[in-house]
Amino acid sequence: MKTVVITGANVGIGFATAKFLATFPDWHVILACRDKWKATVAVEAIRKTHPDSHVGFVQLDLFSLSSVRCVPAALAAMQVPSIGALILNAGGINMKAKSLEFTEDGYERTFQLNFLGHFLLANLLVPYMATPARIVFVSSDLHDPAATKMGKFMPPRYGPVEDLAHGIGTAARLQPMARYGTAKMYAMMAAYELDRKLREQKKQITVNSWSPGVVPTTQAGRDMNPIMKKIMTSRWFVNFMGSHLETEDDAARALGSLVVEAKYSSVSGKYFDGFDEIPSSKESRDKAKAKAVWEQSVQLAGLSLKGFASETPLTTARPLDQVSTGTER
Secondary structure (H helix, E strand, C coil): CEEEEEECCCCHHHHHHHHHHHCCCCEEEEEEECCHHHHHHHHHHHHHHCCCCEEEEEECCCCCHHHHHCHHHHHHHHCCCCEEEEEECCCCCCCCCCCCCECCCCCEHHHHHHHHHHHHHHHHHHHHEEEEEEEEEECCHHHCCCCCHHHHHCCCCCCCHHHHHHCCHHHCCCCHHHHHHHHHHHHHHHHHHHHHHHHHCCCCEEEEEEECCECCCCCCCCCCCHHHHHHHCCHHHHHHHCCCECCHHHHHHHHHHHHHCHHHCCCCCCEEECCEECCCCCHHHCHHHHHHHHHHHHHHHCCCCCCCCCCCCCCCCCCHHHCCCCCCC
């Protein structure tokens, strides 16, 4: 048995994916969520539907990097099976924010939620994954101006990562949707760079990015004006904008399949839109830019410049109970 950790798994696509994966007896599903009560309700709902499932909860607040750093030790304390998969799902946009909002770490909230928190978590957990293993970064088709009209209307803006982190320079005047799209593009770039690093060190961990399209029932746009949200999630508008509508269950099957299906066992460094493997944006595939995003993010996350959260060779994962939760530089 192996463990799959899913962030933001108490609602929406994350919850639907947790339910889907809970039907597989060889997987122990861990919901990594900020709200303990909501996560407990979600866990009980899954157990009620699937009494024989193996499911649990670990505290994770992506708005707090110290919370992210506690996850490996928390998993060790739970004595869960070895980690075989990581789904970096949590995300969203605060459309009601009148001005930039910042986390306790001093970073813009959309940036930290949709990118930096997951970047740190992936780095922390990679040394403790039992190979072969799989990582999936949940992205958005908004990262690609050529793919959707919304992406063209509010395109991502590549620049120094610190600009997006602090809402300055190239990111000073970005609208919420563009900040979100930029954060998702950086996450995709980090996924490509992580794949390259793991391949160089012959680590059997696949890394892919995945976009659900538009799923109207998720809480990602819960702060959006209700009328505007109804329009933007209507079938005619979604089709017009160049995206596609999906139900939570269909999205969960597409996302969960990347973890459990044998046909994806050696597929890595790719981007999936629903069930379809397609090219991501041209800019997201720029290796020089992706390397720059990685290196700058390592600094912002307080990670070692030697790469990954521990100095243990990537070919030899340590047991979770040996992990340090402190900041490593």
